[in-house]
Structure formats: C-alpha cells, structure tokens
Amino acid sequence: MDLFELFIESLGTLTLNKTRTGLAILGIVIGIGSVIALVSLGQASQQAIESRIESLGSNLLTIQPGSIRQGGVVGAAGGRTSLSLDDAKAIASSPQITTIDKVSPEFSRRAQVTTGGSNTNTQIIGVTVVYSEVHKVNMSSGSFISQRDVDIMNKVAVVGPQVVSDLYGDGANPIGQNIRIEGQTLRIIGITEAKGGTGFQNQDDVIYVPLTTAQKQLFGVNYLGSIALEAKSAEVMSNAQNEVGYFLLNRHKLTDPTQADFSIFSQQDILNTVTSTTGTFTTLLAGIAAISLLVGGIGIMNIMLVTVTERTREIGLRKALGAKKKIITTQFLLESIILTFTGGIVGVGLGVFASYVISRLTSSPFVVSLSSILLAFMVSAGIGIVFGWYPAQKAAGLQPIEALRYE
C-alpha cells in the first residue's frame, strides 16, 4: 500500500475531529512561534546594543580610577580620586607613549538643572575639546566646548536634545539662554545632534560643560572621573593598554601591577561583557520558549495516545483484515507527523510575524535567524516522530483479538 494513500487517509482521519486536531496543532504553533519570536527579540536587542557600543569607536580605551578585576563591574567612579588632570596631560605629552592619538579627561556627575520655570535631573559631563572627537559628538546647532572655555573656566554649556525638550519643550532653540546647575549660571552655546537610543546611558540626555568649570565651579573636586583614550588603530589596542598601564604605574609610584589604583579597559571588553549578558538573556528567553514547545509536544503525544486507545478496536479490525504491523505504525506516525508539521509551518509563520511586529513596535532591527527556525522546526518534527512513534508502536504490537475485544 503506497504512502500517498496512507497520507490521504491520515488527513481524512484528522479532519474527522477538527477541534481536537486544531488544539493539538495550536500547542505546537504556540511553542514554535514563541521560540522564534523570543529568540529574535533577544538577538535584535543584542544587535542594537552592540551596534551602539561599536558606534562609539572600536579603538577607545577608558581609564577608570580605583582597581577592578578584569571583566568585573566598574564601581562608583565618583568615589575614587586617584586620577588627576595632570595624569591626562602627562599621557598626552609623554614621548614614551606612541600608540595613543587623543586623550580626553572627563568628570561626570548627576545634578539638578533649573531654568525659568522648569527643571530636570541629568548627567553633567565636564569635558575638554577632545571629547567631541573621541566620542563622536556632532552638533545640530551652536558650537561645542572650546579649548578657551576650558582654559578660562567659562560658564558655558552644551546640551543634548533630550535636555532641550525636558527644559524648553520639543523643537525649542535655547542657545543663549541661561541654566542653573549647583548654584551657578551657565549659558547654553550649543545643542548636540540626537544619537537616539535608550539603553544604559541616553547620550541625548546630558549636559557638557568645560572640565575645569565642572571640577572647580560646580562640584569642587580636583580629580577626574575617567580618561578616555583613542588609540592610533584597532591593532595597537593591547599595546596601548600596556603602555599606558605601566606609564601610570610609574607616575603613581607603584611597582606591582596588582596594586594599581586605576584600571584600563577597552571598548571590546565592554562589548564582550554586554554581549555575554544579552547572550544569557537570549538563552533565557529561548529556554522559556522551549518549555512551551515541550508542553506542546507532550500535548501531541497525549492526543496520539488517546487516539490509539480510542481506536484500538479499529486497529484490531485492520489487523484482522490483513494489515501488517508496519502499515499500522506508519499510519499513526503519519498522523502525528502531519500534526507537528502543520503546527511547525504555521508556528514559523506566526513567529516571524510576531518578530516583525515587535521590531516595528520597539524600533529595533528585524532579526530572524535561520538557525532558530531550523532548530524549532527540527524539535517539532522530532517531537512528532518520537511522541507519535510510541503510541503507534503500542497499537501495532497488539494481537488482533486483544485489540478487537478492547473496551
């Protein structure tokens, strides 16, 4: 008896009980759909975060005060006082250091900002003119902090578009207006271009002020929050890390690298940490989805077992009429494969559609990996075959008369 005829017969049997067939398929649809949707959600957010970090520059090194373990989390930077503006100047001017192009000393702290009637709480970053080059800050209007502003401790500020809309409303042009930070009045001289983004640090929700102004006039400190370094190329990153490390150890009169009162990490280090974090997140999502896929599979097995039990007499009759064991097994296996494949195809469609909707709603990239589709589909096919094989085998192994007498 050929397979095609068995296939047609199985289809016929499945359409006899549409509700049950539909529910069995639904279990697989939801299982596969959620695996694909959740995995693509995880991958999309991972890509978004990675591309944002990469846009900051791939040859960026950051020196943080205080020592941290490799790969660990940066502590409260404001509490560490081991980096000074002189350190930054020394790195910039030292003939020993050949791999570093630009040095950007920075100090940042959150503060309350007020103007006229409104106020906001935002990140104040004390910068030098180099900052805009190292961190790729572009202006939408006005100008960035100049060397002169830093030299004369000018009370000026460059604001991000988020700050503008928080303080003045969308689309306002507040250049020339005054804002008050920590009791000081600063004049706005520029607005940065929107970088977009949510994530950890919204780069649109910041106020840049001259480094010296931030240190002396606003916060009364003489140390730095961090120093950003731009290496000459991505290839010399690890050299640069070593050069600057030993140079600073010398300057701080330390001999043992484990005693260092600062730490240097590259953009790549941050990227690795973030990637592994979002990777864990994606795995977690996939794990949750996989559970629903498994539950869907057990649903199919359950239905196949019920079907076999319910049709034991029919199986007995078929055997009495001369059906071989192989035919009975094939028939029931086909039924469960049809169930899981239908569920698989619909589930893939639903999952891809859901991913698309999510990516549109969250304006994140639309990523559907072929591997997650293949994996989900193979799992469902596997479920169909394994979970269908057992009841089918059970049915086909019965003596005809036992099956016929089954009540």
Next chain:
Amino acid sequence: MNNKPIIQTKHLCKIYKTDVVETIALSDVSFQINRGEFVAIMGPSGSGKSTLMHILGALDLPTSGEYLLDGEIVNKLKDEELADIRNKKIGFVFQAYNLLPRTTAMKNVMLPMRYAGVVYEERQEKARKFLELVGLGDRLEHTSNQLSGGQQQRVAIARALVMNPTILLADEPTGNIASVQAEEVMSLFQKLNEEGHTVVMITHEQDIAAHAKRIIHVKDGTIIGDDINHKQKKVIASKK
C-alpha cells in the same frame, strides 16, 4: 465434491493465564473441515467456541497443538505471514460487523484489497461487484452509520468475500440483527456455499445452526458432538 481437508486441527489447547487464575478455554480439540462444507459450531457461552473461531481465523494462537489451513501450519507462522493469511485466505464476519466508522460501504470493502496491494481501479470494480452480490448495489456510498444492522452485516460479508478467501468464518453473524434480516444473511451464506465457498459459522441458536450442513457441538472446551444435518433448513427458494 473435493474432499481434501481445508481445515485440520490436531490436539488444540488454549489456556488463558492471569495472575491468579488459569482458564482452560480449549482442550484437545481435533477435527477437520473439507472444501465446500457449511459447518455450524454450536455451544453455550463459555464453551470455547469463540476461542476456537479466533484460532481458526488466525486472530489468536493456540497454547499447544497444531492448526493447518490449506496445508499450512498456521501456528508456526511469523507475524507478517499471519497478516497475509488473514488477508488472503480468511474472510471473517464479526458479530459486531466491525466496519470502519464514518466510512462508505465501498471504502470498507476496498480495505482488505488495499492491504493486499491491489490497484485502485480493480479495487473499485471488485468492491462494487461484491456489494451488488450481497444486494447493496444501491448503497455504495452510504457510510456505516447510515445503514441498518442487517445492511452493515452484508457489507461485512462483502468485505470478507472480496479477497476470494479459502474459508469464510462467521462469528455469531446474526447475533445483533433482527430475525428477518438474519434469514437474509443465512440465505446469503447458503447461496455462497452453493457456489462453492467453505463456510464455518458460530452460533448458539438452534434455528440458525439448522441452515448448515454439518453441526459441531462444543462444551467446556471439547467437542461433544459432530453430526451431518440431514434436515438442512433451505431459505434460498423463499428469497424474492
């Protein structure tokens, strides 16, 4: 008439074992049936006649003893070979008809031919022919639940005959149907027997057994009587 034995049993025994009890359903049953016979096996319920029928139909295997069907030792066959025997040599008619539910008469009759690998056109042609033979030429596309008990049993008989089996076995074929229809079924069996089919039938009704040419009485798992029925009740003449 050819008197070569078509069924031969030698010292058949069947013992059912559960954890606590051992039930002897058949003990030392030996007999033979020749080609062209119409035999009724009679006995009260629990006599072992159904067990005997299931062994004859290759639906069950004896615990010991030998069963030869058309010269083949059935109880030594493998699973696949048994399936072939059931498919090609035995036509079985059940008390409860056992038609596939929600399936047309045609498809039910075509089923054994499907398992035999007969091509579709031939299957259709034969199924129609045998359904016409049992008087259901106008009910080809009716599903099982649209047919009366007697009609369902006639579909089952068409299904049993369609592979042109060596023997036709019927397990209480009239047990579930009204007596008028029972007469129709019996006349059909007689007609088939006249045409040369070997028919073996189980019944506990004297009236039904009277249609056979030979009656075997079974009690407590053994044969207690085996007689030629000299007063065979003929119903063929009364058929419209």
